[in-house]
Amino acid sequence: MGKRLRGAKSICCCASPRFSxxxxxxxxxxxxxxxxxxxxxxxxxxxxxxxxxxxxxxxxxxxxxxxxxxxxxxxxxxxxxxxxxxxxxxxxxxFGGSHSYDFRQKEKHIDWMRIGAFCINSSDAFLMENLICPSKLPKEDTMQNMLNSYGSCVLHNIKTGIWIADLQLVRCPVCDLNTCDGTMQVLDVRHVELFLTEGYQTGSWEYKLIGSHDIRKHSDSASGGIFDIKYLKSPSTAELFNLKSWVGSPNDWQPKAMVTYHAVAINTNLQENEGLHIKYHVMTSGDTGEIVSIRISQQLL
The missing domain is CATH 1.20.1280 (Monooxygenase)
Incomplete structure (x- = not known):
């Protein structure tokens, strides 16, 4: 649509009997x-x-x-x-320009960017922070043990359908000073219906911490990914693990992100640091208990 016809200088009704x-x-x-x-x-x-x-x-x-x-x-x-x-x-x-921090902790919010959208079809999701495709899924008795042992975890009872992914930049959550330079990046994903639901609009649905994990050594980057488990080994998802194809060069400090049909990942290169504090939050719906939003936050120690 919108392209001009090429090769003909003009068209008139008398040029053909079809245009009588x-x-x-x-x-x-x-x-x-x-x-x-x-x-x-x-x-x-x-x-x-x-x-x-x-x-x-x-x-x-x-x-x-x-x-x-x-x-x-x-x-x-x-x-x-x-x-x-x-x-x-x-x-x-x-596409109205809203994001989740418009509704929650707006005073902490600094900036954001839309990554894109993906689908979760299986109701099970795999969350990870190192973007290395695992040979097998972690099997620990608790969520926290999975995070401590593997830096990853498995979530069940995810609301299936379309999910929207954003990358958020917010102020340090332990500081109330507006002048604080401490920042935290958040991979923030939500079901496409979330903003329209009554439970979210009234504030009765809240984010809950399901686990945290510390990396107590220098980290070259802060990365994270959320995958539909059913498609973890699919060819399209494999593109996310090919970091050279989308992650910035070592001196590029701008956040990078990539989304496929069934997964999303982020990566931000870091300067000298003492490690990362990583938190995993979820929001569940009040009626079914399905997970409708997921956050992976990463803050320098």
């Missing part, structure tokens, strides 16, 4: 199927502008298929789940 006056008069500008397909190639802002032109276009643009197509296209994910909310609301939630 009778055929033009019979053409209807209000062909719903045609405009539904055209609408699928517009971004959210353009869709709203088109809907504002007339009641007829409003009805066409508000079709669920249009906003579902736009949402999946702009999030760059496959159609991996059903949803309890309208796709237009999911689109607004995903």
């Amino acid at each position: 006056s009778s055929s033009i008069s019979s053409f209807s500008w209000h062909e719903e199927d045609i405009w539904t397909e055209i609408a699928k190639y517009l971004d959210g802002k353009s869709l709203v502008m088109l809907a504002a032109t007339s009641k007829w276009f409003l009805r066409v643009v508000m079709d669920e298929s249009v906003w579902k197509f736009a949402c999946l296209r702009d999030l760059q994910v496959p159609d991996c789940s059903e949803t309890a909310f309208k796709w237009i609301n999911l689109y607004a939630s995903a």
